[in-house]
Amino acid sequence: EVQLVESGGGLVQPGRSLRLSCAASGFTFDDYAMHWVRQAPGKGLEWVSGISWNSGSIGYADSVKGRFTISRDNAKNSLYLQMNSLRAEDTALYYCAKDSSKGDSFAFDIWGQGTMVTVSS
Amino acid sequence: QSALTQPPSASGSPGQSVTISCTGTSSDVGGYNYVSWYQQHPGKAPKLMIYEVSKRPSGVPDRFSGSKSGNTASLTVSGLQAEDEADYYCSSYAGSNNLNVVFGGGTKLTVL
Numbered sequence: 001e002v003q004l005v006e007s008g009g010g011l012v013q014p015g016r017s018l019r020l021s022c023a024a025s026g027f028t029f030d031d032y033a034m035h036w037v038r039q040a041p042g043k044g045l046e047w048v049s050g051i052s053w054n055s056g057s058i059g060y061a062d063s064v065k066g067r068f069t070i071s072r073d074n075a076k077n078s079l080y081l082q083m084n085s086l087r088a089e090d091t092a093l094y095y096c097a098k099d100s101s102k103g104d105s106f107a108f109d110i111w112g113q114g115t116m117v118t119v120s121s
Numbered sequence: 122q123s124a125l126t127q128p129p130s131a132s133g134s135p136g137q138s139v140t141i142s143c144t145g146t147s148s149d150v151g152g153y154n155y156v157s158w159y160q161q162h163p164g165k166a167p168k169l170m171i172y173e174v175s176k177r178p179s180g181v182p183d184r185f186s187g188s189k190s191g192n193t194a195s196l197t198v199s200g201l202q203a204e205d206e207a208d209y210y211c212s213s214y215a216g217s218n219n220l221n222v223v224f225g226g227g228t229k230l231t232v233l
Contacts, residue, residue: 037224045159045227050222059220105173106214107155107173
């Protein structure tokens with residue numbers, strides 16, 4: 001079964017850091033670009049960051065650039081998001097998502113269940 | 122990286138057709154054929170319905186179709202069914218030589 005399982009979310013104070021993980025299974029992880037997408041409570045989807053299959057191409061939303069770092073370990077079939085200098089507006093459900101095509105379609109066909117990050121003092 | 126523009130709501134009766142628009146710029150929707158559409162039911166993860174403007178993943182009913190004209194993409198749902206009631210989001214590759222994706226604000230589709 002193709003599956004993505006996120007972990008690492010929780011309650012954190014403003015200015016602190018958190019590292020999210022996403023464990024992939026059921027597909028050849030290093031064939032696909034991977035992405036993080038977040039959804040604040042009651043709000044829409046927001047793309048956060050993406051990384052190509054070999055980590056050669058990386059992108060970030062302006063809202064997190066300079067504070068968040070995406071990475072992957074193909075040997076461990078895992079995706080990560082290091083989040084520093086967290087702000088209240090980073091509070092959201094964070095989804096890990098797989099690109100639908102080996103050639104990059106920028107469409108996400110597999111999503112995890114999400115991990116909740118709450119930034120509050 | 123401005124969000125794509127979608128109408129906040131749309132509605133139709135069972136059996137009818139409804140079209141949801143998604144307006145961007147020549148730097149995203151108009152510049153690439155990488156427009157996707159997602160369906161999200163309450164409390165669930167999004168589901169890919171359309172990719173590369175008009176392609177349907179396996180398992181998505183052919184009642185769902187996508188198109189694009191200039192800077193505006195559209196999702197059409199034909200033969201509306203009760204289970205189509207959900208939030209719909211468009212997204213597009215936004216270039217800049219890196220991985221860069223932008224979503225629309227979402228449209229709540231109500232089946233009357």
